[in-house]
Amino acid sequence: MAVAARKAGRAGAGAANKTTSTKGSTRGAAPNSPQFDKNQDLSAYNEMLLIRRFEEKSGQMYGMGLIGGFCHLYIGQEAVVVGMQMATKEGDQVITGYRDHGHMLACGMDAKGVMAELTGRRGGLSKGKGGSMHMFSKEKHFYGGHGIVGAQVSLGTGIAFANHYRENGNVCLTYFGDGAANQGQVYESFNMAQLWKLPVVYVIENNRYAMGTSVSRASAQTDFSKRGVSFGIPGEQVDGMDIRAVYAAGQRAIEHARSGKGPYILEMQTYRYRGHSMSDPAKYRTKDEVARMREEHDPIEQVRRRLLESWKLSEDELKAIDSRVREIVNEAAEFATHDPEPDPSELYTDILL
């Protein structure tokens, strides 16, 4: 049944995503990737660049001691969340784990508020009480930001349960990593989601390393698209570095969930350039591996090349985009540096309603 649904999904999308094969290197722009028009490429470039520059700035501010605790950067994975978000409609929800800055920006949450939360200031999205891993926006349908690996999978399934209960036609995108994919509650959630046909898309961001443990050292089944097979949940592997492939797969998966057929699994094959968190020396992988991914598969570079070559944008036009993005990020950093810390009286607020 899973296989049938998967085939149907692919056929329905028109352009089959080559990355559904399970063997071999499937990264890089597949020759038959679905195409973007100029506006889509421009929009993708803007959104991804904002995340990249925001995260670079976060890393810098962490280095300056302005950001405390843990800080998990999304650099390298930008195409996943931006492509998925392009496939949603107003009302669809997003929930994810602790590597969440990119998701918040893609959901349209204010860069200043996110950065000020990272620096623990009163203007942060959680008034400085949540930090990097804990931000939320009901208005933007973003449900966090969760620090317990895998917990967001049951929570996202619950949000989908509420959509089903209310019959509101919304779909919950539930993101988790290759590490969380080994948690027990993930499979408890898969079971209920398929049993009750809940409108949820499970987006597994396989960046190859659960903290410092590579997929092959932690997972008996390394094809994460198959993790729903015993529940009859269809899944596919997607080149998560090619935003067009992400978008097309996202459309198929969301349509499946929205139409009442239940959950769908997308394994996004992606890569994080930076360490697990800021204090990660990354001894578990070679520099060559990181350099190769950056040089040959960078999600932003792929779009940039199309903008120059296919859409004939000039270097100056791209520079202008870059300056605008940089301005947003600098403003956010400026705000997050000078905004005051929370008032001491905030210690005892927001515990109960």
Place this chain on the structure above:
Amino acid sequence: MAIDILMPALSPTMEQGKLAKWLKKEGDQVKPGDVLAEIETDKATMEVEAIDEGVLAKILVSDGTDNVAVNTPIAILAGEGEDVSAASSAKAPAAPVPEAQPAPTPDMQAEGLADRPAPAERPQQSDLSTPAAPSVITNRTSYNAMAEIPEGTELVNMTVREALRDAMAEEMRKDQNVLVMGEEVAEYQGAYKVTQGLLQEFGAKRVIDTPITEHGFAGVGVGAAFTGLRPIVEFMTFNFAMQAIDQIINSAAKTLYMSGGQLGAPIVFRGPNGAAARVGAQHSHDYAAWYSNVPGLKVIAPYTASDAKGLLKSAIRDPNPIVFLENEILYGQSFPVPKLDDFTVPIGKARIHREGKDVTIVSFSIGMTYALKAAQELEKEGIDAEVIDLRTLRPMDTDTIVASVMKTGRCVTVEEGFPQSGIGAEIAMRIMENAFDYLDAPVARVTGKDVPMPYAANLEKLALPNVAEVVQAAKAVCYR
């Protein structure tokens, strides 16, 4: 404008490191993301990436330099179109002077972090003295639970089981957002028949049988509550909620605070808690003290059917996550319940079940059965005991306990849970904090014994508290 490239920190606690190697040289064009240099500490090696675009105008700290303080300028980047030589000759600003820092958080050690530098800027440093917690003691008067039921109200006898069912049914009739989920709650009519008839009245959409998957369905309930639904999640027993305690505490209890007040979870986790009869250690644990330890939760443990009904209705309407601890042995016991269209009991208020003047006995849930029988025994010996039913464990009604102890000067606590860090320990501390000078004897506690619950009938009996122990403790604090 020339930009200083600063020595970064690898961790929240790093103060200095070695500039191991430059990967770019003066005059090189760099763009964001380019690796400029490698730095090392005794724990880790990391790369310094360019954040800005430009030309590496001058290297200020050469390869192999040890002990470079965090935030020291290590190079100067000339911006676009800028004169490189002018930028490189510009005097680097002095490194910020590190300021005194609070001790590093011990948890950071988990990820191998060392000492952290002072933040470069820390405007409006807040007063470091801890603000006082809002006081819960507003006065020293007891709460008058008698006023909850208007005079002349008809009372009907009802079991705790029926009262709980009626509470859920009434709230489900009022609010479409209320639903019940759990194992065997629908077709089976509840493992302990507490949800009897709900499926028939409300249908399978609102009365949901879950697979045996506590961790998963607790998370599903919390996720649904985040969107504004009001799930009642039944655990067949709270022993099984151990599988789900992460979602109860990390997701339900903490999210409101972590979201700065944006996202609450209006959810009730309910089911039998504590010992039943002869079911062994894994089905007999009393978790009252565990949940009452957690800010962000309200914890309720009623004794009578009337309180069970009134408090469960209040819990379902409450916007906060609630742990509602029932007791299997009490399910079948009958109590008078007011016949009112909409009877509720406020959360956080104790009830003086029996007035007295010689000694205060504080208990809750099934502990009340020992306390009340002991009070009868004590009466025969001329000791007039006041018995307080806490009803809610968090927030705890300190006022009512303190007011009573001020009157009697003596206190005994009774619970089935373990002694260490138990509810009794907490009550004793609150009395010390608020009424120490009124005590005529140390507070005594009667608890379950400090052993996993045994199966054998005689041992199980020994492991639980009994009436004689309560009588003995009360006499001891009265020096009788």
